Structure formats: C-alpha cells, structure tokens
Amino acid sequence: MKILTVALNTFREAIRDRILYLLLFFAAICIAFSRFLALLTVGDRIKIVKDVGLASISLFGMLMAILIGTGLVYKEIDKKTIFTVIAKPIHRYQFLLGKYLGLVLTLLVMIVLMSLIFLVLIFVHTLTIEWKLLIAIFFIFIELCILTAVAILFSCFSTPILSSLYSLAFYLIGHLSWSMETLIKKVKPGIGKTLLQILYTFLPDLENFNFKTEVVHNLPLPSEIYLHSFLYGLFYSLFLLALAMIIFHRKDFV
C-alpha cells in the first residue's frame, strides 16, 4: 500500500514534468515522419513506417526513462523532500520501489500513447490493426523497465548529469555486447576466454528485447525466446533494484 502511495505520487510528479510532453511531442513527430521516409523508399513502404515507428518508440522511451529516472531519487535528496518521507512509517526499500514503479507506470502510459499514434498510422496505410507489432512494443517496454532500474540505481549516489551518462553508456553497452559472443567464439581457450565469458555474463544484453526486425519482416520465432527474454528482463531488473536498495538502505541524507 505504501509502495503504491509513493508510486502514484511519483507518477503524478512525472506527468506534471514538462520534459515528458516535449519528448512525447517529438516522438509523435518522428513516428509521423516515417510516412514521408516511406515515400522516398523503393519497395515495401509500410516496412519503413513500421521500422522507423518502432525505433522512435524505443528511442524516446529510452530518453524518458533516463532523463526522468536519473532525477527521481536525486531530486528527493537534493531538494530534501526525502526528509519528511523517511520520518514517516515507511521502509527505505518501499520508498525506492515506489519510485521505480511510479516511473514504470509513467513509461507504460507513454508507451501506450506512442503505440496508439503508431498503430493509427499503420491502420491508415494497411486498413488493418497489426497486433503483432505489440510484441515488439511489449519488449521495448521490458527494456525500459531495466533502463529505469539502472537510472534509479545511479541516481542513488550520483548527480543527474553523471547518472544520465552512465545510463546511456549502459544502454549502448547493452546493445553492442552481443558482439562479444562472436569474440568469445574466436578467442583461444584460456584465461582471456574465461574473463570474456564472465564479463559477458554480467554485461547487459539488451538485444534480447529487440524483436523489431522479426516483427516487421514477419519472421517466425519460437515462443521460448519470448519467455527467455521476459525472464531475463525480470531478473536483470530485480538484480539492479536489489543493488539500489542495498546502497539506499544505509545512506545518510545530508
């Protein structure tokens, strides 16, 4: 109940933040812009609309998660609003989870809004509602849940600017780390290979949530992959949140 109270308050804070609407506005422009890009394309135009639309949802969702997420806890400490909350009967972990869920709820609303714009645009073209696109959008949302956990983790001990940079680095590493798999295959067995394997286990692999190509090109995928990606997202988020809670648990708010 207390987690929910903090979550709803965080949601209220986030939706009253102008930056959110600015990002939503640009996301809408980008999604709509895919229509003009399609005009310049030879071949299947609708694929371009889908590709650019999904990429826009992913990009602007990431910006929302990082830009709002990194400020959430830091602002509470910096503006000292946390003092009165900590003095109330609430555990610190409840407060942090509430903050996290509040932002996840905000992102969910934003993803729904962006998806509506996107699906309407696709509907105008094809006169059908392409439900399959929702699979790709769902996994974009799971990726955003991880990014929010990262942003909150960094904002527990760092300033918003640094936290944003760290979170952005996490995002980039997450989308490039799959190439390490190829590297591991090519390295001869030994310490180097073991170290690379350990590193690969801990580094995020956000490509697990990228189903854009498969969905856009209608490629078949076994359902276990969806389950694997979902569980990976869930456990990675929990791992990051647990780290954030450990830091937050004994932190002095001065």
Place this chain on the structure above:
Amino acid sequence: MSTVLDVNNLHKAFTTGFIPQKKKILKGITLKVEKGEIFGYLGPNGAGKTTTLKCILGIIFPDEGEIRLFGLPNTSLQAKEKIGFLPENPYFYEYLTAAEFLRFYAQLFGLSRETKEKKINHLLQLVGLERASTVQLRKFSRGMLQRIGLAQALINDPLLVFLDEPLGGLDPIGRKEMRDIILRLREEGKTVFLCSHILQDIEMVCDRVAIIVDGKILNQGKLQDLVSEKILFYEIVVSDVPASSFKGLGECLAEDGGRLLLKVTAEENIKEIMKIVLNQNGRIHSLTPRTATLEDLFVHLVRQR
C-alpha cells in the same frame, strides 16, 4: 512521567573535502524528553541541532550511541507512527496542491478515506490554509510552506512532534499563531521537541531546555532552574531621596520626576539602601531581582567554549 525520547551518547562525524577528512559533528549527545513537555533544543548555527534531529528521525545513522523513541528503536515503524516532523526549511513536493500533499502523507500512515479527508480539512483550517487547498505548493510563500509543513507534521495525530526552527519565515502574527499551536499541543498531552537558535522562541514556550554547543550538550534542565539560579542584580525604584545618598551602594540608572532607578549588585547593600530611604522619609516603589535570562546563560556558555 514517562520518557518518550531517550538519546544516549550519540556520536556522528562526516567526511568532507577532496582529501577526505572526518569532521566530528556530535560528540556524545545524551538527552531525555519526558511525556507532555515542550523540550527546547538550543544552540548556535552549526552546533549540531539538525544533525541530532536527523539521527533521531533515521535520516542519517549515528556512528555510535543509541536512540529510543517510546522505548522502541528509532528506526522502527511503530515508533515512527507516533511522531511528526517539521523540517527546518520547508522542503516539499512543489508540484502537489496543499490537499494532495496532505493526502500523500496521510496515505503513508494508512488512514482511512473518511478519517483522512476529515483530518485534512481540520488541519488546513488549523494552519489557516483552507482557501489554498487547491493551490500548488510552488506558488506558496515561505510562511505558507511553514504552515503546510506543520499540518503534515500533525497528520497522524502524533504523540511527539519534532519542530526544527518552526518560527522561521513567519510574520509576527504567524509567529504568535505558531506559538499558540505549540502550547495547544502540550495542552492536548503531546510532547514537543523544539529546535531553535532564537532564544525568545524557546523562552516563551519551553518547559525544559538543552543547550548544545560544538556537538556537546553543555547544560540541560528545567528552564526556571537554568536561568533563575543566578540573580545578576536588583533593581530598586525609590523616590524623594537624592541620588547622592546612595553613593557606593548602587548605580543610578535613571532619574525621572523625582524617581530613581538603582542597580544594586551586592545583596547586603539592599538593607543599607532601605535604611537610608526610611531615614529620609523617602518611598520604595519596587524591588526586583533581575535573574539571568536564557540569553545571558547562552552567551556565557558559548563564550566559555
């Protein structure tokens, strides 16, 4: 009387600077607050008042020492359910309206919907903000923030209220109202822990005080005991006697319309002065012992350090 707050040998140091250096802020604070009293925690800026308060409320963790609220560890939720806290500078969620703000805190205490709304209306009325209930806190003045801060501190009907500089930023009428509210809290049987560096605030409302200087409590006790122990001098108002008669016995501070105001430091000189007045058929209008004020005591202690 039962003890509601028991702080024992509290130590806290912060690490500061590029080359980390430990700076001791609290150096063994020990104090007790009894049920139903207004306890004044007095000290100059930077003495460690707010740090003590933050330790008590679980905002920071002490390096050493023990804090118990109502016999429970200070970080337990059961203890926190019985306390209220108004921070020094009102730091609140500025995107919320006054009513939303109070509703948020009420929900943290798990108040039922009906109790919550009743309580919010009552508190907004108590602090004089009923007309501002739909205004966002970002549009509030400093004094209004102080008032809404007090309202949130009282949302759970606390048994012990911590007020950090509660009269700061208020106009004279606001200060009077805030003082009245603090006194009313005592009448309702609540305990108030009042942090301040403004002596007047403490002197007017507190039953007991502790004076903290440089992280140590230098004096603690009932206000009357602390300040009335020392009689600094006596003021005697006499008439129909020339000032020259009291030479060597006291200092003549003022002379107006045949009346003299004498300042007498030695108690044995009073009898002598009275004799002179009676012998010369003069009149004694008043004899007032001037005890040390809290300010005198405070200045004395701070200078001693």
